[in-house]
Amino acid sequence: MSFDDKIPEPVIEIRHLTTRFGSAVIHDDISFTVLRGEIFAVVGASGSGKSTLLQEMIMLRRPESGSIHVLGKDLSAIGERESMELRRRLGVLFQHGALFSALTVAENIAVPLREHTQLSVEFIREIVGIKLGWVRLPANSAEKYPNQLSGGMLKRAALARAIALDPELVFLDEPTAGLDPASTAALDDLIRQLKYILGLTIVMVTHDLDSLWNVAGRVGVLGDGKLLEVGTMEELSRSDHPLVAEYFQGSRGRGAKEQAWNRR
Amino acid sequence: MQTAITTARSPTASASLDSDGTLSCAGAWKMANVPFLERQLAEVLGTESGQQVWEMSGITSMDTAGAWLVRRSLSRLEQTGRRVELRGVRAEFEQLIRWISDEGESVAGQPQKPGMIDQLGHAAWNASLQGLGFLSFVGESTLVLLRLLVNPRRIRWQPFFYNLRAGGLQAVPIVGLLSFMMGVVIAYQAAVALRPYGASVFIVEFVGIAMLREIVPLITAIIVAGRSGSAYTAQIGTMKVTEEVNAMRTMGIDPLELLIAPKVLALVVALPLLTAFADVTGVFGGMVIARTQLDVGFNAFLDRFESVIFPTDYLIGVGKAPVFAVIIAMIGCYQGLCVSGSAESVGRHTTVSVVQSIFVVIVFDALFSVLLDWMGIGLFAQ
Numbered sequence: 035m036s037f038d039d040k041i042p043e044p045v046i047e048i049r050h051l052t053t054r055f056g057s058a059v060i061h062d063d064i065s066f067t068v069l070r071g072e073i074f075a076v077v078g079a080s081g082s083g084k085s086t087l088l089q090e091m092i093m094l095r096r097p098e099s100g101s102i103h104v105l106g107k108d109l110s111a112i113g114e115r116e117s118m119e120l121r122r123r124l125g126v127l128f129q130h131g132a133l134f135s136a137l138t139v140a141e142n143i144a145v146p147l148r149e150h151t152q153l154s155v156e157f158i159r160e161i162v163g164i165k166l167g168w169v170r171l172p173a174n175s176a177e178k179y180p181n182q183l184s185g186g187m188l189k190r191a192a193l194a195r196a197i198a199l200d201p202e203l204v205f206l207d208e209p210t211a212g213l214d215p216a217s218t219a220a221l222d223d224l225i226r227q228l229k230y231i232l233g234l235t236i237v238m239v240t241h242d243l244d245s246l247w248n249v250a251g252r253v254g255v256l257g258d259g260k261l262l263e264v265g266t267m268e269e270l271s272r273s274d275h276p277l278v279a280e281y282f283q284g285s286r287g288r289g290a291k292e293q294a295w296n297r298r
Numbered sequence: 299m300q301t302a303i304t305t306a307r308s309p310t311a312s313a314s315l316d317s318d319g320t321l322s323c324a325g326a327w328k329m330a331n332v333p334f335l336e337r338q339l340a341e342v343l344g345t346e347s348g349q350q351v352w353e354m355s356g357i358t359s360m361d362t363a364g365a366w367l368v369r370r371s372l373s374r375l376e377q378t379g380r381r382v383e384l385r386g387v388r389a390e391f392e393q394l395i396r397w398i399s400d401e402g403e404s405v406a407g408q409p410q411k412p413g414m415i416d417q418l419g420h421a422a423w424n425a426s427l428q429g430l431g432f433l434s435f436v437g438e439s440t441l442v443l444l445r446l447l448v449n450p451r452r453i454r455w456q457p458f459f460y461n462l463r464a465g466g467l468q469a470v471p472i473v474g475l476l477s478f479m480m481g482v483v484i485a486y487q488a489a490v491a492l493r494p495y496g497a498s499v500f501i502v503e504f505v506g507i508a509m510l511r512e513i514v515p516l517i518t519a520i521i522v523a524g525r526s527g528s529a530y531t532a533q534i535g536t537m538k539v540t541e542e543v544n545a546m547r548t549m550g551i552d553p554l555e556l557l558i559a560p561k562v563l564a565l566v567v568a569l570p571l572l573t574a575f576a577d578v579t580g581v582f583g584g585m586v587i588a589r590t591q592l593d594v595g596f597n598a599f600l601d602r603f604e605s606v607i608f609p610t611d612y613l614i615g616v617g618k619a620p621v622f623a624v625i626i627a628m629i630g631c632y633q634g635l636c637v638s639g640s641a642e643s644v645g646r647h648t649t650v651s652v653v654q655s656i657f658v659v660i661v662f663d664a665l666f667s668v669l670l671d672w673m674g675i676g677l678f679a680q
Contacts, residue, residue, distance in 0.1 A: 135640035152333045153363065160370065161363060164398055181639025199329065200361040231397050232362075233390075 042069040044103070045203055045235045046091060051100035053086055060086050061097070062259035070202075073229060073236040073249055077281065078256030084239045085129075085207065087256070091237065092126050092205055093117060105203060122150055125196035125204040129211060131188040133180040139191045140166070140176040146198045165194040169224060186217035190224070197228065206238035210245050222248045243287055247294035255281065267291075313338045316353075324356030327364030335364075339371055350375070355386030365394045428636075435632045442554045443562065457560035465526035465561075466568030470575060472525075473518050477576035480513055481505065481583025489591040498592040502599055505584030506607040510615045514576045516663055519622035522569055523655040527630035530561055531651040534634025535644040543635070553635075562627040569623035570616050577615065610675055618666055622659050629655040 046068040053061040060083040068074045076084050089095040090102060093109060102109045107120050133142045143162045147153060153161070166176055169190040180188060189209060196204055209225065210218040222245050229236055240246060246253060247267050255262045255270065257277045263270060271282045271291055281287065311325030313335055321342060327335065357364075372382050387395070412420070446453050488504040534557055537543050546553050581603075588594040633651035637643045 135642045147329075151329045151363070153329065154333065154336070157332070157336070157363070157366075160366060164362060164366060168397075179640075181643070200363070231394060 042071060044068065045070045045105060046074075046237065047101075047103040048091075049101045049103075051087075051090070051097050051102065053083065053090065053095075053097050059259050061100075061256075064100070064256075064261045066254055066261055066264055068235065068237055070235050071229075071233060072251040073225070073238065075246055075250035075253045076237070076239045076256060077241070077246065077253055079281070082256040083259070084256055088205060088207055088237075088239050092124060093121065122146075122199055123202050125199070125201035127189070127193050127196045127204070127206045127209055129207040131180065131192035133188065133192055133195065135180050138177050138179055139171070139183070139194075142180070142191065143195045143198050146195065150199060161198070162194075165198055166191075168197070168228065169194040170220070186213050186221070189213065189217075189221060193221075193224070193228075197232065197234075200232065201234070203235045203237070206236060206240075208240055208242075209238060210240065210242045215244075218242065218245060219248070225249055243282075243290035244293060247290050267294075311335055313342060315342045319350065321350065321352045322356060323352060323354050325358060327357050327360045327367065329361055329363040332363045332367055335367060339367070343371065343375065350380060350382045352382060352384050353386055354384055354388075354391070357388070357391060360391045360394060362394070362398065365391065365398050369395055369398050431636070432629075432632055435635070436628060439554050439558055439562070439628065439631075442552065442559055446555070446559055446563075452555070453563070454556055454560050457556065458564050461526075461561050461564035462568055464529070465522065465565055466572060469522060469525055469568075469572060473521055473572050473576050474579040476521060477509075477514055477517060477580040478583040480517055481509055481580040481585075482587055484508055484513065485584035485587035486591065489587060493592060498588075498594055499598070499602060501584065501588045501592055501594060502602040503606050505581060505588070506603055507611055509580040509584065510577055510607065510611045512615070512663070514580045515573050515615045515618045515622065516659070518569065518573045518576050518619070519626065519659045520656055522565070522572065522623075523626045523630075523652055523659065526565060527626045527655045528648050528652050530627065530630030531634040531637075531648045532644060534558075534631055535637030535647055538635065538637040539639065539641065539644060558627075558631045561631060562624060565623040565627040566620045569626075570619040573616050573619040577612065614666075614670060614675065618663065621662060621666075625658050625662060626655045629658065 044067045048067070049065050051061050051064040052059070064087075076087060078084050086095065090097050090109075091104060093112075096110070105120060105123055107116060109117075112120065133139070134145070137145070140159070140162050143165055144158050147158045147161060151158075162176070163173070166173065171187060171190050171194065175183065175187060175191070180191070183191060193206075193209070196206075206225070210221055213221065225236065225238075226249055228234060238245075238250070240250075250267060252264060252266055253270055254264045255278050262275055263273055263278050265273075267282075270278055271287065273279055273282070282291075311327055311331035311334065313321060313323050315321055325331065352368075368384075372384075375382050384392075485501060485505050488501050489498075492498055492500055492504075534543070537557070543553050543557075546556065585596055585599050588599050589596060630651050633647040633654070637647050
């Protein structure tokens, strides 16, 4: 990470993005910008194309038209080598963790370090220890295999792997899905703290209204193939767009808002 | 006035000792530069003693690796009784270094790898647990099978016929072909030995007894272990991973009854039939060689076959098949139920399933030879 510039610069710029699955239009002319140092959340009903959008931003899928700039690089015109370099500056936390099941937690976190740096084995081991400490995993979990971990620990281990290379930009796909409320709150705190210390920019896809109130800076709402609205949770909760209102002003939305207020 | 005693630069970072004993740190203290900086520091710090000052204002950026390098060097120096003062550290770098020391140091040590005796003990313990597990599995499924035999209406016919088709009918071409080829190979070896003695006609005994008693039952069992045994493990294992087996239990359906019994029964029916079919193609393979290499025609071969090969030979071969079928199906299903958690575990248990069932099949084949000899229908009895 770099602490050099405090002026928010765009980290992701999406312009007129269109995606189709066959004849079904998933994204119809979407444009938005994510600034350095913010936590940007993408929400929307199931099937609104959140995960597809995420896949396009992390170069796993190409959009039909429109442009995506990540860290100043145009993804549609990027070469093999440049994209490898860019990938090194990104961290991704997949929905189900996607830890390599044949490796222990420590080995999983060491994979990007071994692949992409010339650090000594001992130094890598120490860095792995630091990352494990950051995500609050007990030391004895280092030698466990992913199938021996609980859901919350799995997410933490995957997060540790995502930040192994100190990326500038971290993508979180449903980080709190399937976790109990206590683990969710703990993970939210962790994400906020990591962002603060490491100066991360975070893009997250989530359904969790509590998480949105607690963590997200700005939120983009996807629906009907469009980006319906972008704003802080405050603004969105007062929105009069029917789809946005349905999402944020239902009983669950109001409950989450009250809770967030009480916590402040 | 500063003269650098040691100056070395990687493109973007440096650590050099000035004449007044101050260590000047500059550039990007990041992962890519850390191996270089580490060597640099080791070189520089070996020579110094007592109080040290590190001038850090030249550092432009720092990541976890860089911060850890600072932290780690400091604690090593402090261990040898030297004190270090950091000067001009930017607030955000200081925070990062502090956070690393708070968070990182608790996990410094790592558990040791277990020693050889430890591993031996674990291996023995696991093996005996597996053996016990398999025994209790055999017991349970025997009970289920007996219950089904008493009350055949409870047999799940649909999966039974499905498995009969998948494990039996669909294996016919490969079993037939391989058995034919084994017949060719065996007869060819015999032909080489028999021709010089003019004993060509004994090819019939050789092919008949070897194929019917030993080779065909064994080769069929091995093919089926590779085809069906592995498929059973993979199928049940995948259902274990996706919790389908647990779902079945909660619905009050006994997985042994729905998943395992039909497989065992289907294979017990299919394997003898496959063996009988493979007997035909295997002997035919021998006949082809007898005719082309030894001038023993098909008619002459079959005439002699009738008089020297007894039904016992055929029945012994086919009679082993149901036993092999039970072994293959039981081991395949048991390994499937042993799968835990991950997809990788499915692969591991599938391999184990095939290796174990082939191993046990061959052991039982050897036991059969001894047993038949005791019973007086072994080879020497003729």
